[in-house]
Amino acid sequence: MTERTGPGLGDAVREAAATLAAAGVPSPRVDAELLAGHLLGVGPGRLRALMLGDTPAPEGYGELVAERARRTPLQHITGVAHFRYLDLAVGPGVFIPRPETESVVQLVLDWLKGADWLKDTDRMQAPARPKVVDLGTGSGAIAGSIAHEVPGAEVHAVEYSEFAHAWAAKNLAPLGVHLIRGDLRDALPEHNGTFDVVVSNPPYIPAEAVPNEPEVALHDPPEALYGGGADGMELPTAAAASAARLLVPGGYFVMEHAEVQSGWIAAMLERSGLWSAVTTHRDLNGKDRATSAVLAGPSAR
Numbered sequence: 130m131t132e133r134t135g136p137g138l139g140d141a142v143r144e145a146a147a148t149l150a151a152a153g154v155p156s157p158r159v160d161a162e163l164l165a166g167h168l169l170g171v172g173p174g175r176l177r178a179l180m181l182g183d184t185p186a187p188e189g190y191g192e193l194v195a196e197r198a199r200r201t202p203l204q205h206i207t208g209v210a211h212f213r214y215l216d217l218a219v220g221p222g223v224f225i226p227r228p229e230t231e232s233v234v235q236l237v238l239d240w241l242k243g244a245d246w247l248k249d250t251d252r253m254q255a256p257a258r259p260k261v262v263d264l265g266t267g268s269g270a271i272a273g274s275i276a277h278e279v280p281g282a283e284v285h286a287v288e289y290s291e292f293a294h295a296w297a298a299k300n301l302a303p304l305g306v307h308l309i310r311g312d313l314r315d316a317l318p319e320h321n322g323t324f325d326v327v328v329s330n331p332p333y334i335p336a337e338a339v340p341n342e343p344e345v346a347l348h349d350p351p352e353a354l355y356g357g358g359a360d361g362m363e364l365p366t367a368a369a370a371s372a373a374r375l376l377v378p379g380g381y382f383v384m385e386h387a388e389v390q391s392g393w394i395a396a397m398l399e400r401s402g403l404w405s406a407v408t409t410h411r412d413l414n415g416k417d418r419a420t421s422a423v424l425a426g427p428s429a430r
């Protein structure tokens with residue numbers, strides 16, 4: 130019989146969860162398990178089975194737990210963010226994609242499935258090849274998911290930050306997304322009036338509303354958080370203007386935003402006279418976190 134030198138996996142994970150809870154980590158047990166699973170190269174089911182046996186804690190586990198207790202984001206420690214069907218490479222300099230943004234991708238997919246132009250007889254002869262752009266792509270979560278889940282789509286992505294662009298390039302190259310480094314306010318002028326869908330999760334936090342969680346305040350890049358202006362609405366407003374410039378008439382715009390901004394954004398789109406079917410959408414928690422609209426004018430498809 131071999132003697133175990135360190136603590137067993139089950140005890141180590143329980144201790145780690147207590148350490149993370151004491152540090153204020155919001156989901157201590159889940160994070161303790163994910164860190165152990167990361168080091169052992171196993172998923173949650175297999176990890177829990179190993180915790181019941183006499184598997185020792187993996188080497189380096191204590192260091193990773195201590196790093197998470199210092200409120201380094203879990204995804205920066207593991208180097209991966211899970212988003213819909215993708216495992217995205219992430220780290221310092223890029224916004225960690227959030228689960229609510231998965232619902233924004235779903236809105237795009239639902240619209241593409243039901244879009245009138247897909248039912249158009251001429252288009253039915255040719256392969257449906259929707260043209261989509263993601264403004265402020267960060268890690269490439271939205272653009273990459275659409276490229277992955279809509280075979281044949283022509284997907285473009287725009288990112289301003291040099292650091293985020295490098296992460297996006299890594300994630301999007303294998304998916305065939307056309308990524309450019311540029312400003313969403315004036316990017317892709319050569320594509321004006323040609324996109325079927327413009328999607329964006331722009332920075333939108335008001336200047337004074339510094340997030341409480343250290344993972345966000347200290348690790349998400351400021352240029353990914355603050356939308357500009359006291360109300361955070363400069364970049365969301367610019368994203369809407371670019372969507373009107375880039376879309377084909379009848380094309381679909383969807384943008385994520387803060388719950389409190391939903392009324393203002395819907396009113397802005399209505400007031401411009403450029404949009405029809407302005408619709409606010411709830412996320413899985415029932416919060417108004419996205420708005421969509423269709424560019425007015427006869428469909429060019």
Ligand SMILES: C[S@@+](CC[C@H](N)C(=O)[O-])C[C@H]1O[C@@H](n2cnc3c(N)ncnc32)[C@H](O)[C@@H]1O
Pocket residue numbers: 224225226227230264265266267268269270271287288289290293311312313314329330331332333352353354364
């Ligand atoms: C809230 S993050 C969203 C990232 C990603 N789309 C997601 O949902 O995970 C906003 C992104 O917009 C980028 N960004 C900020 N200002 C920009 C601008 N003027 N033009 C293009 N991208 C910009 C930020 O660097 C950041 O990556």
